[in-house]
Amino acid sequence: MVLVNNACVNRELALWIATTLVLTFKSEFARAAIDLPWTPLGTIAALGLALVASSACSLLPRPVRDVARCVALAAAATVFQIDLCYFRHFGEPTSIAQLAFATQLYDVRASVPELLRPWDALLWLDVPCAALAVLLGLSRSVPRARRAVPLIGGAVGLVLLAVAAATSAEAEARGIAGYHLADATRTVLLHWRRDERRARALVTARAWLDEHRTEAGPLAGVARGRSVIVLQVESLQAFTLGLRLRGAAVTPALDALAGESLSFDRFFEQTGQATTADADLLAQCSLYPLPEGAAYFRNAGNTFRCLPALLKDAGYSTIAIQGTAPGFWNLDVVYPRIGIERFVSRKDFGAGAGAAGLGIRDDVMLDRAAEELERARLPFYAFVVTLTSHHPFDVSWMPDRLDVGELEGTRAGRYLQAIHWTDGAIGAFVRRLRESGILDRSVLVVYGDHTGLFRDDEGAERLLAPTESETGRWRFEHRVPLLVRLPGGGAAGPRTAPAGQIDIAPTLAGLLAIDTGRAPLLGTDLLAPGPPGAVFFRGRSALSESLLFVSGAQRKGSPGCYDLDSGTRRPPEACRELVREGSRALDVSTDILVLDLVEGLASGAPPR
Numbered sequence: 012m013v014l015v016n017n018a019c020v021n022r023e024l025a026l027w028i029a030t031t032l033v034l035t036f037k038s039e040f041a042r043a044a045i046d047l048p049w050t051p052l053g054t055i056a057a058l059g060l061a062l063v064a065s066s067a068c069s070l071l072p073r074p075v076r077d078v079a080r081c082v083a084l085a086a087a088a089t090v091f092q093i094d095l096c097y098f099r100h101f102g103e104p105t106s107i108a109q110l111a112f113a114t115q116l117y118d119v120r121a122s123v124p125e126l127l128r129p130w131d132a133l134l135w136l137d138v139p140c141a142a143l144a145v146l147l148g149l150s151r152s153v154p155r156a157r158r159a160v161p162l163i164g165g166a167v168g169l170v171l172l173a174v175a176a177a178t179s180a181e182a183e184a185r186g187i188a189g190y191h192l193a194d195a196t197r198t199v200l201l202h203w204r205r206d207e208r209r210a211r212a213l214v215t216a217r218a219w220l221d222e223h224r225t226e227a228g229p230l231a232g233v234a235r236g237r238s239v240i241v242l243q244v245e246s247l248q249a250f251t252l253g254l255r256l257r258g259a260a261v262t263p264a265l266d267a268l269a270g271e272s273l274s275f276d277r278f279f280e281q282t283g284q285a286t287t288a289d290a291d292l293l294a295q296c297s298l299y300p301l302p303e304g305a306a307y308f309r310n311a312g313n314t315f316r317c318l319p320a321l322l323k324d325a326g327y328s329t330i331a332i333q334g335t336a337p338g339f340w341n342l343d344v345v346y347p348r349i350g351i352e353r354f355v356s357r358k359d360f361g362a363g364a365g366a367a368g369l370g371i372r373d374d375v376m377l378d379r380a381a382e383e384l385e386r387a388r389l390p391f392y393a394f395v396v397t398l399t400s401h402h403p404f405d406v407s408w409m410p411d412r413l414d415v416g417e418l419e420g421t422r423a424g425r426y427l428q429a430i431h432w433t434d435g436a437i438g439a440f441v442r443r444l445r446e447s448g449i450l451d452r453s454v455l456v457v458y459g460d461h462t463g464l465f466r467d468d469e470g471a472e473r474l475l476a477p478t479e480s481e482t483g484r485w486r487f488e489h490r491v492p493l494l495v496r497l498p499g500g501g502a503a504g505p506r507t508a509p510a511g512q513i514d515i516a517p518t519l520a521g522l523l524a525i526d527t528g529r530a531p532l533l534g535t536d537l538l539a540p541g542p543p544g545a546v547f548f549r550g551r552s553a554l555s556e557s558l559l560f561v562s563g564a565q566r567k568g569s570p571g572c573y574d575l576d577s578g579t580r581r582p583p584e585a586c587r588e589l590v591r592e593g594s595r596a597l598d599v600s601t602d603i604l605v606l607d608l609v610e611g612l613a614s615g616a617p618p619r
Contacts, residue, residue: 053186
């Protein structure tokens with residue numbers, strides 16, 4: 012009997028050790044697979060989580076012990092696989108808040124295979140073995156007196172996790188396990204002592220808004236009472252405008268439109284984890300994205316005072332049109348809350364109506380948009396979002412393809428093909444608006460939503476000069492176009508001040524002479540007088556007229572302070588004030604969303 016008991020104990024000890032080592036390996040493998048440097052802190056966090064999980068499984072009753080181990084190993088493989096795929100596309104691991112995006116996985120399924128690698132199988136090799144252990148019943152009952160090892164191991168794991176959580180370090184130093192530990196801690200703290208935080212945050216936000224009020228500019232009210240069409244273009248980056256391949260323009264329609272528009276040449280995307288939904292929030296509500304997750308999911312029940320609501324109060328009809336499913340990014344819930352009266356989505360096009368990729372093709376969607384605008388009550392506000400140029404840039408079905416030469420078959424080549432095709436659909440849309448007279452009676456805004464092609468994507472290096480500076484590569488990724496065509500093409504020409512998507516709503520409000528005093532718009536009217544502003548990014552990077560600070564949280568590129576034009580490194584203190592201002596703005600925006608401050612800020616707010 013003693014020999015049997017010893018065998019049981021030894022077998023259980025071996026399974027406990029094996030589970031601990033495998034869980035630690037998974038975390039360290041995921042870290043190495045995305046080129047995060049090894050750090051002691053990262054391994055401490057990985058080992059701590061592994062010890063706690065493995066010990067918890069070992070202390071369960073025998074019938075469920077092996078099942079729990081199998082579930083733990085499969086769950087770890089799933090989380091780290093998602094981390095790898097997300098990191099390969101966006102440059103950062105996932106967060107707890109992004110669990111809300113899981114419902115959209117089916118819609119973006121075409122993008123997943125391109126993000127997988129053969130060596131990812133190492134994350135999953137142990138799962139069949141664990142399932143076999145369940146079937147064979149390898150685990151045996153262990154006397155309570157012999158459970159000291161997993162108890163001690165679990166206690167050690169908790170100590171290691173406490174050390175990792177208490178250590179202040181950049182995200183890279185925490186490793187994958189440490190990142191998720193810090194993310195979980197932040198998620199809990201966001202909801203801790205909410206009422207007390209809300210009172211303090213209201214005071215801080217009011218002070219920030221008062222400090223950043225601007226005067227009316229020379230074009231204020233020039234479009235008073237005019238209709239507005241805002242066109243958000245999927246993955247459109249600024250380098251594509253004016254680009255020619257083998258003598259052919261990549262974006263001939265947008266190039267022509269730029270010639271009759273205010274063209275903001277130093278305009279940047281500011282999106283976070285929710286990409287397209289973040290661009291929507293930035294442009295319509297003039298609020299920064301959340302640090303993790305999508306505001307349209309996490310804060311859908313908030314009170315909002317966004318541009319559509321302000322225009323609706325001023326007598327405008329408001330409509331949004333795009334080819335995705337109505338629940339994509341939770342839009343069918345959020346749009347009424349931000350002031351959109353009618354939402355035309357994929358369900359309104361009927362079966363087989365030009366479906367491609369995530370939804371309805373851009374040519375079909377934009378044709379429907381033109382029809383809607385031709386019968387809309389005047390004045391109207393229309394928010395239109397394209398879709399066809401979404402990753403993975405499937406161009407196999409597209410006619411009249413662009414000759415991309417040596418880029419054929421690369422991701423860069425497919426990206427340019429997709430942008431070229433969408434440009435053609437935009438060109439047809441603008442022609443129809445021009446022929447119907449809507450174009451010259453309205454303000455038309457066109458901008459890119461987020462990065463589609465990164466510097467290290469296949470073929471991208473051929474679009475960059477070999478000696479391109481860090482700031483040049485950063486601009487390649489994050490600069491997107493902003494075109495504002497006034498009625499009749501008035502005031503057209505380039506604008507060179509730094510700007511971002513958060514500035515779209517205040518700029519339109521200025522052109523339309525809309526009072527924004529009761530709306531916490533954090534952006535700047537780009538046509539107002541005053542010195543050039545700065546552009547702040549959710550990863551805590553920041554940009555001014557002469558400086559660029561690349562945060563350590565920005566995985567693409569080399570962190571540091573740079574001269575924006577020359578790309579030469581500057582001492583950290585040169586960017587200190589820029590970073591401080593950016594942190595203030597981001598923190599105010601986060602508090603407005605997380606603590607639902609809009610109604611409190613609106614009460615008693617002076618007009619502006």
